[in-house]
Amino acid sequence: MNSPFILINFKTYREGTGYGADRIARAASAVMEDTGVTIGIAPPYTDLRKMARHFSIPIFAQHIDGVGAGGFTGHTPAYMMKLEGATGSLINHSERRLTLADIEASLTAAEAEGLTSIICTNNIRTTAAAAALGPDYVAIEPPELIGSGISVAQADPEIIAGSVKAALKQNNQVKVLAGAGIQSGDCVRISLDLGCSGVLLASSVVKAEDPEAVLLDLVSKI
Numbered sequence: 277m278n279s280p281f282i283l284i285n286f287k288t289y290r291e292g293t294g295y296g297a298d299r300i301a302r303a304a305s306a307v308m309e310d311t312g313v314t315i316g317i318a319p320p321y322t323d324l325r326k327m328a329r330h331f332s333i334p335i336f337a338q339h340i341d342g343v344g345a346g347g348f349t350g351h352t353p354a355y356m357m358k359l360e361g362a363t364g365s366l367i368n369h370s371e372r373r374l375t376l377a378d379i380e381a382s383l384t385a386a387e388a389e390g391l392t393s394i395i396c397t398n399n400i401r402t403t404a405a406a407a408a409l410g411p412d413y414v415a416i417e418p419p420e421l422i423g424s425g426i427s428v429a430q431a432d433p434e435i436i437a438g439s440v441k442a443a444l445k446q447n448n449q450v451k452v453l454a455g456a457g458i459q460s461g462d463c464v465r466i467s468l469d470l471g472c473s474g475v476l477l478a479s480s481v482v483k484a485e486d487p488e489a490v491l492l493d494l495v496s497k498i
């Protein structure tokens with residue numbers, strides 16, 4: 277994935293499903309084409325295939341399970357997400373926490389399918405542990421700031437800087453994303469200046485009246 281990378285997680289917001297998902301994906305696609313900044317989306321599973329067919333942008337699953345084909349009712353195996361058109365997956369999002377064994381199994385499954393892996397973490401120590409597993413990215417997101425409208429880049433730049441340092445100490449190939457409350461070009465700029473390769477965000481774009489305008493602001497200081 278080219279840096280900087282902006283990933284928009286639609287979560288299960290109503291604004292990010294069905295027609296809403298189309299609207300945000302269209303905006304992401306247009307801004308990526310106009311500016312050259314890589315913008316990916318993580319739509320709900322129910323919209324993933326449609327998004328992958330219609331848009332030439334990175335498409336991420338919001339979660340994958342480290343199981344294969346077979347008797348795994350209710351699971352979302354990496355191979356299925358790949359078949360649906362995903363190019364990567366979040367693993368261990370704050371709203372979809374996993375055990376360490378499950379994180380490793382999901383990561384192994386992502387690697388087997390050639391999916392770009394992003395392990396989400398909640399503090400500097402877990403960032404170091406996640407980086408040691410060897411994912412493509414770790415995404416540091418203080419849970420208390422997620423969806424708060426308060427940007428981690430402004431409220432807690434130390435956790436970003438500390439995470440970058442800790443991650444690179446474990447694994448000099450891993451890239452770091454900053455997430456939680458990211459909403460403007462300034463947030464992106466600060467994150468990049470602190471050593472990140474991009475940002476992971478949701479509400480500022482998904483719930484926006486004009487997602488394209490927010491995205492243009494987000495890329496404006498790159």
Ligand SMILES: O=C[C@H](O)COP(=O)(O)O
Pocket residue numbers: 285370417421422423424425455456457458476477478479480
């Ligand atoms: O996956 C995205 C993060 O949880 C950040 O969400 P937020 O941008 O709404 O704070």
